Amino acid sequence: MATVAASSFVSRRNSHVNHHYAGSDTTKALQMKIELMKQDMTQNGLRLLHKKDHEFHIKTITKATNKQASRKKFTRDIVCAIGMNIIFVGTEVSPWSKTGGLGDVLGGLPPAMAANGHRVMTIAPRYDQYKDAWDTDVVVELKVGDKLEKVHFFHCYKRGVDRVFVDHPLFLEKVWGKTKSKIYGPIAGEDYQDNQLRFSLLCQAALEAPRILNLNSNEYFSGPFGEDVVFIANDWHTALLACYLKTIYKPKGMYKTAKVVFCIHNIAYQGRFAFTDFALLNLPDVLKSSFDFIDGYDKPVKGRKINWMKAGILESDRVLTVSPYYAEELVSGEDKGVELDSILRKTGITGIVNGMDVQEWNPLTDKYTSVKFDASTVTDAKPLVKESLQAEVGLPVDKNIPVIGFIGRLEEQKGSDILVEAIPQFIGENVQIIVLGTGKKPMEKQLEQLEILYPDKARGVAKFNVPLAHMIIAGADFILVPSRFEPCGLIQLHAMRYGTVPIVASTGGLVDTVKEGYTGFQMGSFNVECEAVDPADVTAVAKTVKSALATYDTPALAEMIQNCMAQDLSWKGPAKRWEEVLLSLEVAGSKPGIEGEEIAPLAKENIATP
């Protein structure tokens, strides 16, 4: 009996089990891998060698008769329960809640991290009676403002991620049934008066969840996540998390090695409130200086204010944002850094470009489109999908007319006002345009006017309409993204995956993700002053749109379509970069992950959709 081929089998506390065959094994179904592993162990006489600090090392003894084959078979690692405990906290988590890209990121990045062997939880408010999330029966009492509030936790397990929903009337009673539009205020542009209390509650609840929720969602992880965790706080609403952690939990000896990453999805929203409101947050005075902020604006009060995002940046262990170019822009000066540039220059900020959810946005399986396609069939399929889109919005159905799409929140950021002014300059071409968005009322009105002004050429739909968003992404020939600023942008990623060529402003993540002449068209950067539309930007939009239209039905555009579709735009790459950053924080027990596939098929998933 010879040979000892090495295989290591590492397990961790709570019998957490995850696994990995390094080397050439590319088997996708994890269940098969485990079965194989069990068989291997039996057939080849695996023996437990020693146990040390929760780690088990197993040595394989192969049969002499099959020495070579066995040696080959076992020169791979089987790693169980590797990785980190990662907790994402945010106000939106798609598909349960979403007003825009923040929801998409909390929907898509966590499953990608889980696929790599990490134990992952998201914590977001329970705005609605989600059909697939059940009451955990765990209740905590939290001090919010000057009251004690009882908070419940709901839970479901999807795509390898524990989805936790914080249940309290501050969320459910306000937003119930209107998840898409009323998360932050009664109408776009208007905030709920008690948002500070709502988000203080969210942050405190998020600090309780990993310690008290006994989650046994799959056979590899069980029990509470514990205290050796890394929190990822997203945008201003979650800025208090680092503050409570540092001043309340750590002094009590809790969360000793836990760390907080603060991720900026949009620096335009900072959470600026009256300075006296600091008292509402139940934080020690020592933190006041981190919130202290003076600006020249009268809203919500004149002069001195508290700034939640400023505190989030200063009190977290690491600051990230959603693209490298946006990270550069944020520290470049006051206009792009929106008066937090100097703070960010001190703390530093790293940009990791977003990925996209390739399950939700897949031209081969998209449930909202009539014809499914991939790169090999796009040329034949696109005209058909386009015709259904034209019919859907009531435009003349003609596959020979190039269609331009726009999707976005109607805020100055997205430049829908620039687009509306540019339309007269290119609408004389052979073209149709479809604009989908909700937000500020005057901008919604501008959209609704389009059909009246250009009945055979343009449609504006002022609704939050996910099926139509999919149809536009799939059926349009070009997608226009005329943003004044854009931290990353997901629209252009979705579009490229469907062979819809992006025409983008040269800002933020649009610079990082769209290569001029290769995967799209760059329009140059726009004036970030939002009060008025800069005529130069209108000209840039019209000029670039005309150049793009000139490529319609040419081999050059066909090549660009192929270039777009050939890219891996999934969360896989970004998830690896996130992992590197999180590992560098050195939370106890953190280990690198693996190159994994989503572990959903193995999980005790509840399959109802929200």
Ligand SMILES: Nc1ncnc2c1ncn2[C@@H]1O[C@H](COP(=O)(O)OP(=O)(O)O[C@H]2O[C@H](CO)[C@@H](O)[C@H](O)[C@H]2O)[C@@H](O)[C@H]1O
């Ligand atoms: N009317 C409508 N109907 C249906 N769907 C609609 C819609 N309006 C928008 N959407 C959807 O909302 C998402 C918007 O994503 P973006 O990244 O463009 O936006 P947003 O600015 O909200 O996010 C911020 O956060 C993300 C994530 O980090 C950054 O990419 C981005 O630059 C930053 O501004 C897309 O999935 C889009 O389809």
Ligand SMILES: OC[C@H]1O[C@H](O[C@H]2[C@H](O)[C@@H](O)[C@@H](O[C@H]3[C@H](O)[C@@H](O)[C@@H](O)O[C@@H]3CO)O[C@@H]2CO)[C@H](O)[C@@H](O)[C@@H]1O
């Ligand atoms: O996913 C979409 C975006 O969602 C978040 O943005 C919201 C923002 O955080 C909220 O504060 C609010 O913004 C309003 C702002 O508070 C108010 O003073 C006024 O300026 O109007 C704003 C718009 O209503 O709503 C935003 C969503 O519309 C998230 O922070 C962003 O990163 C996401 O892009």
